[in-house]
Amino acid sequence: EAGVAQSPRYKIIEKRQSVAFWCNPISGHATLYWYQQILGQGPKLLIQFQNNGVVDDSQLPKDRFSAERLKGVDSTLKIQPAKLEDSAVYLCASSLGGRQAVQYFGAGTRLSVL
Amino acid sequence: AQKITQTQPGMFVQEKEAVTLDCTYDTSDQSYGLFWYKQPSSGEMIFLIYQGSYDEQNATEGRYSLNFQKARKSANLVISASQLGDSAMYFCAMRPLDQGAQKLVFGQGTRLTINP
Numbered sequence: 001e002a003g004v005a006q007s008p009r010y011k012i013i014e015k016r017q018s019v020a021f022w023c024n025p026i027s028g029h030a031t032l033y034w035y036q037q038i039l040g041q042g043p044k045l046l047i048q049f050q051n052n053g054v055v056d057d058s059q060l061p062k063d064r065f066s067a068e069r070l071k072g073v074d075s076t077l078k079i080q081p082a083k084l085e086d087s088a089v090y091l092c093a094s095s096l097g098g099r100q101a102v103q104y105f106g107a108g109t110r111l112s113v114l
Numbered sequence: 115a116q117k118i119t120q121t122q123p124g125m126f127v128q129e130k131e132a133v134t135l136d137c138t139y140d141t142s143d144q145s146y147g148l149f150w151y152k153q154p155s156s157g158e159m160i161f162l163i164y165q166g167s168y169d170e171q172n173a174t175e176g177r178y179s180l181n182f183q184k185a186r187k188s189a190n191l192v193i194s195a196s197q198l199g200d201s202a203m204y205f206c207a208m209r210p211l212d213q214g215a216q217k218l219v220f221g222q223g224t225r226l227t228i229n230p
Contacts, residue, residue, distance in 0.1 A: 031216065033216075033218075035218075040222075041222060041223075042118075042205050042207070042220025042221055042222055042223055043159070043205075043218070043220050044220075045217040045218065048216065048217065055216075056217055089157060091159060093159070095216070097216070099211050099212075100147060100164070100166060100211065101216070102149070102161050102164060103149075103161070103216070103218060104161060105151075105158060105159035105160075105161075106158065107156060107157050107158040108157045108158065108159075110157065
């Protein structure tokens with residue numbers, strides 16, 4: 001069974017530029033998550049989707065970050081404009097949902113903002 | 115609010131020895147799940163083991179076991195017979211089980227190094 005796919009693996013941009021990350025979850029997983037992991041810290045949830053709908057985006061900086069999940073499968077996370085403090089690894093995860101569902105993570109996209 | 119504390123920034127262990135990684139948590143939820151993930155230098159978070167707050171027995175998965183002490187609010191990971199490939203960051207995480215949102219709250223992590 002294929003795991004969570006993310007691209008690109010690495011991205012370097014200058015501040016004030018825009019960037020987009022893509023995620024394809026495990027087949028059949030209804031729930032999709034985007035986490036931000038700053039160097040030296042544990043991941044922090046940015047947004048959770050259940051199928052097409054947003055369940056939790058309370059920690060998403062909505063003035064610059066946006067995310068969508070078209071047709072309840074793939075998802076895109078966008079940053080516009082990027083700031084230096086956005087340098088981090090962006091991890092996508094998916095799960096079947098439900099009370100005890102495990103979240104499975106992709107390899108992440110490492111973003112450097114110069 | 116939930117909080118995970120991992121007090122060991124780094125651990126160094128000889129190959130084939132057992133190692134315990136500490137994790138304490140704080141939550142007001144009655145029903146919650148505790149998770150351990152491994153993050154090698156490649157960056158992917160790999161799920162290792164899960165313990166539910168109502169599970170009476172400690173969880174085990176191969177060489178991994180979870181020492182769950184509910185009264186002490188601790189959920190330590192035990193790795194038996196450590197191998198060189200166990201060198202990685204290890205994260206303890208938790209989430210409530212009775213809510214719609216399933217946000218995982220992570221600790222700061224422990225970097226484990228296995229010496230030959």
